Amino acid sequence: MPPQARIFGTVISTYTRIVEITCEEAGIAHETIATAAQSHQNRHPFGKVPVVEIDELELIESVAITQYIDNAHNKSALQPSDPAARAICDKWVAIANNYLFPLFERGLVMPWIMHRVAGYPLDPEKINSALPQISRALGFCEAELQRDGAWKVHDFSLADVFLYPVLRGLELTPQGEVGISQCDAISSWMRVCEKRHSIEATRWETES
Ligand SMILES: N[C@@H](CCC(=O)N[C@@H](CS)C(=O)NCC(=O)O)C(=O)O
Numbered sequence: 001m002p003p004q005a006r007i008f009g010t011v012i013s014t015y016t017r018i019v020e021i022t023c024e025e026a027g028i029a030h031e032t033i034a035t036a037a038q039s040h041q042n043r044h045p046f047g048k049v050p051v052v053e054i055d056e057l058e059l060i061e062s063v064a065i066t067q068y069i070d071n072a073h074n075k076s077a078l079q080p081s082d083p084a085a086r087a088i089c090d091k092w093v094a095i096a097n098n099y100l101f102p103l104f105e106r107g108l109v110m111p112w113i114m115h116r117v118a119g120y121p122l123d124p125e126k127i128n129s130a131l132p133q134i135s136r137a138l139g140f141c142e143a144e145l146q147r148d149g150a151w152k153v154h155d156f157s158l159a160d161v162f163l164y165p166v167l168r169g170l171e172l173t174p175q176g177e178v179g180i181s182q183c184d185a186i187s188s189w190m191r192v193c194e195k196r197h198s199i200e201a202t203r204w205e206t207e208s
Contacts, residue, residue: 010036085153138180
């Protein structure tokens with residue numbers, strides 16, 4: 001049977017994995033077609049990945065894509081039905097997208113990927129200058145998770161789907177690994193996520 005979803009994205013991509021996890025959660029057969037970001041501005045006006053073909057639709061933007069898949073194919077199981085819980089879930093998806101991802105990606109994740117994959121030299125000054133803000137962001141997430149469970153308002157929600165790859169990407173850098181190891185609640189939540197089939201089935205090749 002041909003895959004129900006065709007995901008055009010880079011291989012080590014946070015957002016491609018977010019869509020892959022959602023497909024796994026919904027039990028949708030999917031394939032990822034390696035596509036360089038910026039190479040397909042005819043399909044994404046800002047050159048981002050992923051772009052997804054599903055149900056004769058072409059979708060962009062991970063929030064729209066994941067909500068569509070969850071609503072159309074998963075009985076909305078990843079979105080709390082209680083309005084207050086839903087607002088908390090949406091808030092953490094927004095925090096992951098608007099603050100954590102850009103901070104981690106620019107400060108550590110991309111410099112390390114470019115270094116490991118393409119041999120680009122690391123700029124220690126640039127990395128060191130990003131660390132205080134990254135550390136503050138991790139401290140905020142850790143304190144919220146310890147105080148009242150933060151995004152854990154639902155068994156496993158889109159907040160988990162977005163936050164896990166964002167934090168895991170950070171953890172795969174040496175400085176990120178140290179930072180996350182100092183956050184007990186985040187570390188335990190990540191290790192629980194890793195037991196879930198959708199997370200396990202979408203591991204990046206670079207994960208040991
Ligand atoms: N708002 C987009 C963000 C997607 C995004 O930033 N994707 C990254 C890869 S994980 C990308 O395309 N980066 C390439 C670039 O910014 O040039 C979404 O939600 O899908």
